[in-house]
Amino acid sequence: MAVKKYDNPDLEKKLHDTRYHSIDTNPEFTKKVLDISRTIANMCYQCGTCTGSCPSAPRSSYRIRLFMRRAVLGLEDEALTDPDLWLCTTCYSCTDRCPRDIAPTDVIMAMRNLAFKRDIIPRNFLKTAQLIYSTGHGVPNNDVNRAARVKLGLTADPPTTHSYPEFIPGIQKILNYFELKQNADRMLEGE
Amino acid sequence: MAEKEEARVGVFICHCGTNIAGSIDIMDAVEYAKTIPNVAYADQYQYMCSTPGQGKIVEAIKEHNLTGIVVAACSPRLHEPTFRVATKEGGLNPFRFEMANIREQNSWVHMHDKESATAKAKDAIKIAVAKAALLEDLIPKSVPVEHAALVVGAGVGGIQASLDLASAGIKTYLIEKWPTVGGRMSQLDKTFPTLDCSQCILTPKMVDVGRHPNIELMTYCEIEKVEGYIGNFDITIRKKARGVLSPDEATARGIVGGGCNGCGDCAEVCPVIKPNPFEMGMAPRKAIYIYHAQVMPLLYTVDFDACVKCGLCVDACGDKKAIDLEMEDEFITLKIGTAIIATGYNLMPIENKREWGYKQFDNVITGLEFERLICASGPTGGHLIRPSDGETPKSVGFILCAGSRDNTGNGKPYCSRFCCMYSLKHAHQIMEKIPGTKVYLFYMDIRSFGKMYEEFYYRIQSEGAKFIRGRVANVLEDPQTRNLYVRAEDTLLGRPVEVECDLVVLAAAVQPVDEEDVIRKHFGVSKSQDGWMLEAHPKLNPCGTTTAGVFLAGVCQGPKDIPDTVAQAEGAASAASIPIHIGQVELEPYFAQCMEELCAGCGMCIDLCPYQALALVDRSDGSGRKVMSVTEAKCKGCGTCGGFCPGGAIKMQHFTSPQIHAQIDAFLCGGEQ
Known part of the structure; x- marks a missing residue:
């Protein structure tokens, strides 16, 4: 439908049409989410058990139920550009309780994969990818931690890649296969 | 050929x-x-x-x-x-x-x-x-039909079906496993949307079935065996040992003027206390008991699993000599033409849904427990209390679709159909009895589809009940106050919500009674995917089953409220009376036939027959040799015997070997034999 123009960019932005239109829905997106997540988001009846169970929801604007709705309707841009997509802790409480036997967590994971393919990803996730590449840990050991471990009678470093750095190349091989590090480097270039 | x-x-x-x-x-x-x-x-x-x-x-x-x-x-x-x-x-x-x-x-x-x-x-x-x-x-073939009918289950559906059959002049046997008729409806306080007192509208019908000359009421009885076919069923009933004689039974034993008159002197002296299942276990009963004051028949029953046989009740009963602590189960055989199954429902074990805390937190109860707690004749005299401390609740949460519309396997995929309406009614009863109490209904959809139901929903909203559109994620308990915290998402606001409640009522999903499978198999009735009994056709034959002469009424066929149950019961009674009034039924002539000259009399088919339709008899030529013989009315034409017979001596009418061979030839050889 033709939309009235105002000859004023600020006003046009303020008064823009917030309806979603049939043209915004992409059935391919619904199918892609289904293929990656292997769960049937279109069976969702929007009861809210997922959001009610979500530890993230009371502390943020993240509403997993809305992402399920976007998956059903194929609202690709709305889903993938929403920063809330990255607030899921993947605790799987919603999946545990969903009465329709859907796995909302897996829907979120599928959408994150699709977003990453479009270079939509928060910086901290990219930093984490870089750290895993270089140390084998998303959160590497630090001096405070080392002191605490020694105080508890443990070795300063845990028996992971921190103690056995010879396994780091293996991890790097896996990340290289998915080009995770290369993509992270590219997107963070200049920082 | x-x-x-x-x-x-x-x-x-x-x-x-x-x-x-x-x-x-x-x-x-x-x-x-x-x-x-x-x-x-x-x-x-x-x-x-x-x-x-x-x-x-x-x-x-x-x-x-x-x-x-x-x-x-x-x-x-x-x-x-x-x-x-x-x-x-x-x-x-x-x-x-x-x-x-x-x-x-x-x-x-x-x-x-x-x-x-x-x-x-x-x-x-x-x-x-x-x-x-x-x-x-x-x-x-035509076979005569016995002029009697059987109704299994004496809830409101079974009662209505029996009254209709009996009033149409048919001898009706009404079987009930409980010691009294009434079923689930007698446990309810009020009915929606009219708010009639449930007992007040049901007890006249309970009394009617007790005194109708054409109804033989058989309480505390179970189906033991079913044999036969439409028009000629032989039913064996287990009359469980009740330990108490009715006045008629006492007279039969020569005790003049004796038998139970319901005075209750026995229960007064009985030292054994057990939970009363009629009150959902929330009130005590003795080992010799009646469920409630309006039971039909008014006869006490001895719970022989609990009775210590101290004999105090026998002394208290005195000259009436109504109590016999040595009584044993009896078996009675009935001949009937048609049968109606009306076995009703149970609540699903909602404690399996751990997140809602039933049986973990005292103040989480089910809808049926709520009915007893709000009922004037219930354990609290109609004063709603919360179980943990007996206090009057000031805020009550209702969890709808508790276990219904659930595809996880730990729930029921179907809608239980009456929980929305009874939860609305519960909300109304609380607001009426305890003014100022806050009521929260957590719902996904309010399904108020019956006559005057949507208007009832409107009324409860106008009375101030808060409707929160979101399925409850979990319930937590404060161990000090025993108050409950109900967590959900208010999907209309798009915000997580936590409501503090004194009492939480689960509108638990319904499921078939435990005995359903046994009763179903006795009558050869199939089960639908959701576990309820299968009707002959969901739209055009909702009362019939795949077994001729066996009909369904009420929730045993699928969740139904009282109006729908009564309507189906009347439909089933009408359908069940037709063959009886006609006096004979025509059987499809698909039965097996024995070709005597080929039958060697080995008898191997007899045990294979799922319908006990076959027998070995003397050959008609007087040679003294045996041949198989088919009771045509019992044979369903399944073909088990015909397919097995080593001598090819059994002909399946309408499915003869030449006919089937011709069909196969037509398909494989294009009809060129």
Whole structure:
């Protein structure tokens, strides 16, 4: 439908049409989410058990139920550009309780994969990818931690890649296969 | 495969509007049919089941001197009877008819592949013609029908069905496993949407079944065995040892003026205390007990699992001599013509849904427990309290769809259909009895679909109940206050919500009673996917079952509220009375027949028969040798014996070996034998 123009960019932005239109829905997106997540988001009846169970929801604007709705309707841009997509802790409480036997967590994971393919990803996730590449840990050991471990009678470093750095190349091989590090480097270039 | 006469088969292909014609080339199929051996005539019509369509069959039989009819159309379950009547009208034996299903098994499943669908339809027609050419005249048998009916379960459905049957002049046996009639409805406080007192509207009917001259009420009884077939069922009833004699039974034992008069002196002295299941275990009863003050019949019952046989009750009963602590189960045999199953429901074990805390937190209760707590004749005299401390609740949360509409396997996939309405009623009762109490209903959809139901929803909203659209994620308890925190998402606000409640009521999903499978199998009734008993047709035969003469009423067939249960009970009673009033039933002549000259009398078929229809008898030629004999009315024509018989001595009428061979040949060899 033709939309009235105002000859004023600020006003046009303020008064823009917030309806979603049939043209915004992409059935391919619904199918892609289904293929990656292997769960049937279109069976969702929007009861809210997922959001009610979500530890993230009371502390943020993240509403997993809305992402399920976007998956059903194929609202690709709305889903993938929403920063809330990255607030899921993947605790799987919603999946545990969903009465329709859907796995909302897996829907979120599928959408994150699709977003990453479009270079939509928060910086901290990219930093984490870089750290895993270089140390084998998303959160590497630090001096405070080392002191605490020694105080508890443990070795300063845990028996992971921190103690056995010879396994780091293996991890790097896996990340290289998915080009995770290369993509992270590219997107963070200049920082 | 010698034929006595030249077979002349007429083929009629139905368009069924576009149902068939949309994916099958009808004219191509007609032209093909004309080329099949033995086909004397082929035609098509928009709707073969219509009057002009049937007229075509009648005319063609006369005009072309046909010996067999094939209609290629829908499933025989739908219109086989229709076309048999048409075949008969044309002057042929009605069993000279064969149906080819080209709709359910063809056009509807191959909607987008016209070419293959048409090829498949041609095969189906060819196969049907092969059988039609060999069909024989069959005469259905009639058997007399016993002028009595059985109703299993004395809830409101069973009571209504019994009253209808009895009032229609039929001797009716009403069997109930509980010591009293009344069922679930007698446990309810009020009914929606009229807010009638449930007991007040039910007890007159309970009294009626107790004194109707045509009803024989058999409480504390269970079905032990079912034998026979429509018109002639032999039912064995286990009359559980009640330990108490009715006045009639006392008289029969020569105790004049004795028997239980319901005075209750026995229960007063009984030292054993047990939870009363009628009060959902929330009130005590003795080992000798009645469920509640309005039981029918007013007879005490001894719980022999709990009784210590101290004999105090026997002394208290005195000269009435109503108590016999040595009583044992008895078996009674009934002969009936038709039966109605009305076994009702249980709540699902909602404690399996751990997140809602039932049986972990005292103040989480079910809807049925709420009914007893709010009922004036209940354990608290109608004062709603919360179980942990007996305090009056100031805020109550209702969790709807508790276990219903749940596909996880730890719940029920169906809608339980009456929980929305009773939760609305509960909300109303709280706001009426305890002004100022806050009521929260957590719902997904309010399904208020009955007469005056939506208006009732409107009324509860206007009374101030808060409706929160979100399914409850979990319930937490504060161990100090024992208050409950109900967590959900208010999906209309898009915000997580936590509501502090003193009491939480779960509108738990319903499921069939524990005995359902046993009773179902006694009567040969199937189970539908959701676990309830399977009706003969969901729309056009909702009271019937696949067993002739056995009918369903009420929740045992699927969740129903009281109006729907009563309506179905009246329907079932009407259906069950028809064969009884006609006095005889016609059986489809598909039974097995023994060809005596081939039968070696080995008797191996006897044990194979699932219907106990076969027996070994003396051969009619007086040779002293045995042959198998079929009780035709019992035989369902399943073919187990015919397929097994080592001597090929059993002929399955309408499914004879030559007929089946011809069908296979037609398919595999194109009809060229």
